[in-house]
Amino acid sequence: MSKKILLLPGDGIGPEIVAEAEKVLNKLVETSDFEVELEHGLLGGCATDALGNPYPEKTQQQAREADAILLGAVGGPKWEAIDRPLRPERGLLAIRADLDLFANLRPAMLYPQLAEASSLKPEVVAGLDIMIVRELTSGIYFGQPRGIEGEGAQKEGGRHAWNALTYTEFEIERIGRRAFEIAMKRDKRVCSIDKANVLEVSELWREVMERVAKDYPEVELSHMYVDNAAMQLVRAPKQFDVMVADNLFGDILSDQASMLSGSIGMLPSASLNSSGFGMYEPVHGSAPDIAGQNIANPLATILSLSMLLRYSLDRADLADRIDAAVNTVLDSGLRTGDIGGTATCTDMGDAVVAAL
Ligand SMILES: NC(=O)c1ccc[n+]([C@@H]2O[C@H](COP(=O)([O-])OP(=O)(O)OC[C@H]3O[C@@H](n4cnc5c(N)ncnc54)[C@H](O)[C@@H]3O)[C@@H](O)[C@H]2O)c1
Numbered sequence: 475m476s477k478k479i480l481l482l483p484g485d486g487i488g489p490e491i492v493a494e495a496e497k498v499l500n501k502l503v504e505t506s507d508f509e510v511e512l513e514h515g516l517l518g519g520c521a522t523d524a525l526g527n528p529y530p531e532k533t534q535q536q537a538r539e540a541d542a543i544l545l546g547a548v549g550g551p552k553w554e555a556i557d558r559p560l561r562p563e564r565g566l567l568a569i570r571a572d573l574d575l576f577a578n579l580r581p582a583m584l585y586p587q588l589a590e591a592s593s594l595k596p597e598v599v600a601g602l603d604i605m606i607v608r609e610l611t612s613g614i615y616f617g618q619p620r621g622i623e624g625e626g627a628q629k630e631g632g633r634h635a636w637n638a639l640t641y642t643e644f645e646i647e648r649i650g651r652r653a654f655e656i657a658m659k660r661d662k663r664v665c666s667i668d669k670a671n672v673l674e675v676s677e678l679w680r681e682v683m684e685r686v687a688k689d690y691p692e693v694e695l696s697h698m699y700v701d702n703a704a705m706q707l708v709r710a711p712k713q714f715d716v717m718v719a720d721n722l723f724g725d726i727l728s729d730q731a732s733m734l735s736g737s738i739g740m741l742p743s744a745s746l747n748s749s750g751f752g753m754y755e756p757v758h759g760s761a762p763d764i765a766g767q768n769i770a771n772p773l774a775t776i777l778s779l780s781m782l783l784r785y786s787l788d789r790a791d792l793a794d795r796i797d798a799a800v801n802t803v804l805d806s807g808l809r810t811g812d813i814g815g816t817a818t819c820t821d822m823g824d825a826v827v828a829a830l
Contacts, residue, residue: 476509477787480540482517482533485553485562486760487770487819488546494772494823495544495779498799501827502783502792513540517569518548518562518760528565529572537569542786544779545755550762570610575745575753576645577652578608578724579781582711582731582741587804588813591736594708599734604714605660606731607653608724609646610745614639615721639675641720646679648748650686653718657693659790663715665696667703667723679720700727707731732757739771739812742778744785752786754778764811768818771810773800776826799829 479499483492502508515533522528528548537543548562558564569575582604589596617638627633650666657664666683668676680697687695698706700723706713707730719727732741741757756774764770776796784793803825809815810822817825 476511477541478511478513478539479782480513480515480536480543482515482543482545483520484517484546484548484760485519485550486547486762486765488518488548488760490765490768490770490819491756491772491775492544492546494819494826495775497823497827498776498779498796498830501830502795505830506792508789508792517545517565519550519553521565522553522556522560522562526560528560528562529568533569534572537573542751542782543753544775544782545753546775547756547758547760549760550765552762569753570745573751573753574611574747576609576611576748577649577746578610578728579656579744579746579785580606580608580724580728580732580741580757581743581781582606582728582735584735585740585801585804587801588736588740591813592734593736594711594734599711602711602734604711604731605656605716606724606728607649607656607716607718608728609641609649609719609721610724611721612641612645613721639673639720639722641675641679643678643682646682647686649718650683651689652746653716654686654690654693656785657716658690659784661715662693663696664693665698665703665714665717667698667700667717667719667727669700669723670697671699675720683718703727704730707734737771737813739774739810740777741774742781744778744781746785750786752782754782754786768820769811770819771812772819772823773810773826776800776823795830796826799826802829 483489515536584599584602586600589600592599617640620637622635623633668679670676670680738758743757744752744754746752780793780796783789808817
């Protein structure tokens, strides 16, 4: 049965990198039994310009009818001074909320060919392949009550500000299940990150993870305090397979882990809801400084397409083909500027297509 994929190129380098991923997708269709119906839509600054809304109704409808979404990136200096509700980033937050994309998947991987690009020693990071699963729609970023006292508040110690770290069992369980399901498709190990020696929320987090683990007997569950995890990520990052963390810990650890791989132009990501529906996008932004020059690295977007096929469309065979093709291209020495070469964005896309 044909699958509907919605392409949202967005702003800046978005259209350039998504065009390369589209070529890769077309090549897969040409050389397999995979059938796809492609739609293009507007999100971000381009949508504000065309329709006066960064997440217009037409896109909302397209998103709800799609089986998966591939996004380029949104934003740029052109829209920085406009009214907040019209800003490109508002479109991104709105689509995530609209589709209840609570699970953020951030792989940190380092192709051995690029080991020199990392700030760590090549032998520590070569072949790194971690998946960080971050809870995206709850925790301390959303907890109530929250607030800050205004000027003039009379209190010993000065003004007072507060945020609440809250999680329900339901929220912990659904992110836990997502992490275990992903581990089943990988090396079958989950490391749950918490601060259970200090926080009650972490005690509940740990208890629920233990309970979820019973439904996945093939997966090995371990627990690690977040401070130790931060240390282990730079000491011996290859010990991890899947890491699952709440919104705050996951935010920090996923940024830390992504930098182990040296280049932001190589990193894909996914945001999923409970039915497995997902939006896939490179970790980087719209890179306005290099937009329109055909020099962006499209590999993070092409690898996001690989994740889309693996996690939302259950086509690991096609995802494996993309991953292998990217490997072949890197083996050949082809590099865009961000990873130390002079190849263009289209050179890179063409090379992946040829390797397929
Ligand atoms: N999910 C998203 O759409 C998203 C994420 C982050 C930032 N943004 C937006 O993107 C705009 C620019 O943000 P920024 O400059 O902080 O981050 P950025 O990731 O766009 O760029 C940071 C640096 O990395 C380079 N870079 C990024 N992607 C690259 C690629 N594929 N190939 C080669 N080089 C690449 C850029 O040229 C720049 O020098 C802002 O408007 C920001 O709000 C959007």
